[in-house]
Amino acid sequence: MKKNIGIQGIKGSFHHIVAENYFGNEFNIIEFLSFDDMVNSLSTGSIEFAVMAIENSTAGSIIPNYALIDEFKAFIVGEYYLNIKHNLVALSGQKLDDINEVQSHPMALLQCRDFFKRHQKIKLIEEKDTALVAKNIAKNKVMGLGAIASDLASKIYKLNIIEENIQTINENQTRFVILSNDSYHQSDQINKASLKFELDHKRGSLATILNVMSDCKLNLTKIQSMPKIQHPWTYSFFVDITFEQKNDYLKAKSIIKIMAQKFKVLGEYSNSKK
Secondary structure (H helix, E strand, O other): OOOOEEEEOOOOOOHHHHHHHHOOOOOEEEEEHHHHHHHHHHHHHOOOEEEEEEEEOOOEEEHHHHHHHHHHHEEEEEEEEEEEEOOEEEEEOOOHHHHOEEEEEEHHHHHHHHHOOOOOOOEEEEOOHHHHHHHHHHHOOOOOOOEEEEEHHHHHHOOOOEOOOOOOOOEEEEEEEEEOOOOHOOOOOEEEEEEEEEEEEOOOHHHHHHHHHOOOOOEEEEEEEEEOOOOOOOOEEEEEEEEOOOOHHHHHHHHHHOEEEEEEEHHHHOOOOO
């Protein structure tokens, strides 16, 4: 029986590409226009897995998604790094000079800002999903309107690629996490973990935790702090760590659990960053 895999966006989106690359073709794509709806469906069991963008190498972290993973008690069971290639697409028979407006996700517009600085006559409009704009252009036969989309989206919706690789930085990667509502799906071959904990606003409290990680031979690859609105001057920290020996990680985890408040393992999985 095919698994139901949730993606933010529609077919042709970068989330769709990651789902295909990670799971193969034996699954059903379930489309969501918001991360909130997708993770909520994961928590209720309507879908078995979800693909979620969590950070980009040029634009940084998608901070609200950390909170969603925590709030809906999702488990990170894997990750995937995708090289992001942005194309300017539109209906066939048009050139760059014919495009008056481009609609796309704010992140895509940000990652292509140098291209649009060189073509300032093009009006930029923010939309929720890049592939959805491409689909609407094809469906409604809208001339003069372009979208920033993937190669896959241009093929699915039969749009012409007017300009390839319009992203400002070619070494542009987005990290996606694979979510499950059951830790059972976590890999046996773990060498990476995502953790969440809270600390009081006291001098040296974070440094002490970081020293434990260093002493236990853990490599801190990501740290993201978020203030707790309900409790001023109290912070939640989301960290990613890698390790060579599982026992080193287990030792650090047991110590941090004692030292920090509301310690939580968000996921234990295999590091896919080479």
